[in-house]
Amino acid sequence: MDEKTTILVTGVGNYWGAQVAARLLNSPDLARNDGQPALENAHVIGLDAKPPGIEIKGLDFIQADVRNPLLSEVLISEQVDFVCHLAYSDREKSSETAFDINVMSTMKLLGACAEAGIRKVVLRSSTAVYGARPGNPAFLTETHLLHGKESQGETRNLAEIETFCSGYHRQVPEIGLTILRFASIIGPTADTNMTRYLKQPYVPVLLGFNPLMQVIHERDVVDALVYALVNEVPGVFNVAAEGSPPLTKLIALAGKSTLPVLHWFAYWGNSLSNRQHALQSAWPIEPDYLRYTWVADLTRMREEMRFIPQYTAEEALREFASQQRLGKYMSEETAKALDEERLRDILERRRRMREQRVVSSDESNEGIVP
Amino acid sequence: MSIDENPVDEVISESGGEPEAIASTVAGESGLGDHEPSRAELIEELNRLVERIQAYSPDYEPPSYSPKRLLDVFGENVHNLAPGLIDKIRSGLSSDLFDPDTWKGLWFMLNYTLEYQADFFKRRYSGEYEVDEWGYDPEFMGLFKPFFEFMYTKYWRVQTSGIENIAAEGRTLLVSNHSGQLPFDGAMIGMAVMQEHETQRLVRSLYAPWFPTLPFVSTFLTKMGQTIANEENGIRLLEQEQLVAVFPEGIKGVGKLYKDRYKLARFGRGGFVRMALKTQSPIVPVSVVGAEEIYISLYNAKAIARLIGFPFFPITITWPWFGLLGVVPLPTKWYIDFGEPIPTDGYPPDSYSNFNLVSQITDQVRNTVQNAIDQRLAERKSVFAG
Numbered sequence: 001m002d003e004k005t006t007i008l009v010t011g012v013g014n015y016w017g018a019q020v021a022a023r024l025l026n027s028p029d030l031a032r033n034d035g036q037p038a039l040e041n042a043h044v045i046g047l048d049a050k051p052p053g054i055e056i057k058g059l060d061f062i063q064a065d066v067r068n069p070l071l072s073e074v075l076i077s078e079q080v081d082f083v084c085h086l087a088y089s090d091r092e093k094s095s096e097t098a099f100d101i102n103v104m105s106t107m108k109l110l111g112a113c114a115e116a117g118i119r120k121v122v123l124r125s126s127t128a129v130y131g132a133r134p135g136n137p138a139f140l141t142e143t144h145l146l147h148g149k150e151s152q153g154e155t156r157n158l159a160e161i162e163t164f165c166s167g168y169h170r171q172v173p174e175i176g177l178t179i180l181r182f183a184s185i186i187g188p189t190a191d192t193n194m195t196r197y198l199k200q201p202y203v204p205v206l207l208g209f210n211p212l213m214q215v216i217h218e219r220d221v222v223d224a225l226v227y228a229l230v231n232e233v234p235g236v237f238n239v240a241a242e243g244s245p246p247l248t249k250l251i252a253l254a255g256k257s258t259l260p261v262l263h264w265f266a267y268w269g270n271s272l273s274n275r276q277h278a279l280q281s282a283w284p285i286e287p288d289y290l291r292y293t294w295v296a297d298l299t300r301m302r303e304e305m306r307f308i309p310q311y312t313a314e315e316a317l318r319e320f321a322s323q324q325r326l327g328k329y330m331s332e333e334t335a336k337a338l339d340e341e342r343l344r345d346i347l348e349r350r351r352r353m354r355e356q357r358v359v360s361s362d363e364s365n366e367g368i369v370p
Numbered sequence: 371m372s373i374d375e376n377p378v379d380e381v382i383s384e385s386g387g388e389p390e391a392i393a394s395t396v397a398g399e400s401g402l403g404d405h406e407p408s409r410a411e412l413i414e415e416l417n418r419l420v421e422r423i424q425a426y427s428p429d430y431e432p433p434s435y436s437p438k439r440l441l442d443v444f445g446e447n448v449h450n451l452a453p454g455l456i457d458k459i460r461s462g463l464s465s466d467l468f469d470p471d472t473w474k475g476l477w478f479m480l481n482y483t484l485e486y487q488a489d490f491f492k493r494r495y496s497g498e499y500e501v502d503e504w505g506y507d508p509e510f511m512g513l514f515k516p517f518f519e520f521m522y523t524k525y526w527r528v529q530t531s532g533i534e535n536i537a538a539e540g541r542t543l544l545v546s547n548h549s550g551q552l553p554f555d556g557a558m559i560g561m562a563v564m565q566e567h568e569t570q571r572l573v574r575s576l577y578a579p580w581f582p583t584l585p586f587v588s589t590f591l592t593k594m595g596q597t598i599a600n601e602e603n604g605i606r607l608l609e610q611e612q613l614v615a616v617f618p619e620g621i622k623g624v625g626k627l628y629k630d631r632y633k634l635a636r637f638g639r640g641g642f643v644r645m646a647l648k649t650q651s652p653i654v655p656v657s658v659v660g661a662e663e664i665y666i667s668l669y670n671a672k673a674i675a676r677l678i679g680f681p682f683f684p685i686t687i688t689w690p691w692f693g694l695l696g697v698v699p700l701p702t703k704w705y706i707d708f709g710e711p712i713p714t715d716g717y718p719p720d721s722y723s724n725f726n727l728v729s730q731i732t733d734q735v736r737n738t739v740q741n742a743i744d745q746r747l748a749e750r751k752s753v754f755a756g
Contacts, residue, residue: 291582
């Protein structure tokens with residue numbers, strides 16, 4: 001690794017792509033867990049059909065779709081070493097389009113990676129791919145069958161991608177393929193199924209069902225993806241925060257009240273909502289996933305991947321609740337303005353800018369200190 | 371009671387006062403004031419008459435028409451039937467009831483209880499309670515334990531033997547027969563260990579994957595520290611040095627008909643033996659007698675079961691004819707016998723994949739449980755009295 005490592009991040013136009021690219025570029029210390037020299041000054045190429053919503057300093061942005069047949073040429077000519085595939089859309093109304101955007105694009109990208117001889121590919125998945133079933137063991141290990149194909153929407157697509165990936169890994173074993181299966185993602189800025197579910201005024205639950213749930217903070221998701229890029233951790237890993245509270249406790253910690261619904265009505269309502277999108281928002285999480293336990297085993301994450309999320313489940317939920325409560329009294333912009341993390345980032349950015357200004361002013365006119 | 375002393379005087383004065391009072395109220399209400407003196411005179415005269423009669427014959431008593439007199443007669447009878455009862459009540463009432471401290475204490479107690487309950491609900495509502503990684507909720511268990519204690523000690527009068535076969539700590543696998551349409555036997559094995567065992571261990575029963583599909587039942591079982599029956603869960607629990615109970619007969623055992631009682635069904639596919647061999651845990655055979663008669667299941671209505679997604683639908687002599695009342699189990703006498711532990715640490719560590727050995731141990735455990743049941747049945751004289 002004499003020259004700069006080049007990392008291609010797909011989907012920088014959406015939240016996760018932008019966050020990972022920004023973290024790769026802005027974090028001064030991307031230390032490795034095995035004492036090897038850290039990944040410094042990586043060249044980060046962002047690829048998406050639309051430019052990122054936030055300004056990411058130092059990002060080499062290429063405006064192109066992942067499904068573009070010339071993708072392998074981009075990978076070869078830019079001498080890309082690692083690929084982090086985050087182009088994913090969960091906002092598609094038609095399942096055909098969603099399948100094309102999510103599953104087909106992943107297949108095409110992985111094909112291009114094999115052609116270009118990429119060393120490492122990191123993918124984001126979900127623990128929902130195991131499926132929520134009454135016979136599930138209390139802790140689902142990474143080797144468990146993927147029953148998520150039987151569910152709908154995002155989960156089904158992710159399970160399709162994962163099935164493809166296991167075959168792909170057998171065919172092209174030289175590519176280090178890391179798949180991170182995240183639990184329900186929660187956080188003040190991310191827009192996920194779980195945050196949409198918890199942002200409802202009354203959170204619907206199934207009457208008489210109270211499965212154990214796992215969550216992970218949005219920061220830890222970005223950290224884990226970056227960690228997988230920086231370190232050599234090929235394989236499939238469940239990633240979730242410490243602790244699996246029952247659903248009612250989760251909702252209580254998130255500061256909301258439950259609205260129990262008889263499960264027959266929930267299934268009925270959910271089947272309706274696929275046809276009429278006005279109802280979609282009521283059940284961002286499928287009723288099966290609110291009925292049966294689908295807690296993932298975290299032994300491999302701790303022992304093989306050696307990654308420990310910073311937030312526990314309770315911390316993540318409490319933070320989400322306080323953010324929601326603040327949002328009640330002020331606009332989302334004001335709440336964000338008060339957010340400490342955000343302020344710290346802003347300070348960091350301003351300090352960097354000032355340093356640059358000092359350097360440039362030193363060259364021209366010595367003795368002036370701002 | 372002052373029935374014996376001076377009965378005549380008292381009676382007279384009372385009987386004299388009573389009509390007077392009535393007369394005055396009548397007079398006051400109807401406004402017939404001119405009747406009052408004449409009636410008082412009449413009473414006076416009557417009283418004097420009674421006195422004169424008594425002077426001649428001391429045995430004479432006026433008829434018992436006043437309420438005071440009736441009370442006295444009643445008191446006299448109570449005194450004759452249960453001597454000292456009235457005195458006891460009277461002394462109990464007088465000493466504490468008029469003491470303000472009693473009421474203060476009562477108020478404090480009530481207030482504290484209310485505050486405690488309110489705090490409990492507030493805490494549960496805001497999510498400030500802990501469950502372990504399996505979902506076991508000790509506070510929830512505390513709420514339901516009294517009910518199961520009542521069922522254990524009073525209703526089914528469970529008699530337990532061989533509790534010392536369960537080690538004070540460390541991994542142990544209990545293997546029991548299963549019956550009774552509803553999994554009460556699992557709860558009673560849990561109660562037996564909690565009541566009789568020196569370290570009061572929590573029994574982690576593994577239940578059939580059908581139960582989590584039922585509302586409330588799934589939540590209830592999870593909060594009581596039980597989990598779904600599969601090998602992954604069993605092995606993980608045993609590796610955590612827990613006390614695990616399995617019912618290898620499964621649904622076939624629970625849905626047993628009355629005519630098949632105490633005939634063990636097939637013992638699964640030997641999954642429990644693989645669990646024990648892989649973790650080298652001793653197997654303690656458990657036989658439950660009495661549970662198979664709590665419902666008299668005559669027929670398994672498979673068509674209804676299929677319609678509502680149940681694995682079986684029992685028709686008992688009370689269910690579904692009496693609605694929810696039909697769910698009340700019969701108060702049979704129960705025996706829970708914990709047998710000698712069967713060690714599994716003598717086998718090589720990879721022997722869990724040895725099918726011959728697994729089926730051999732499965733049969734051994736099954737026979738041990740069946741023999742223990744047969745022995746207990748031979749000793750038992752009556753289903754309800756034991």
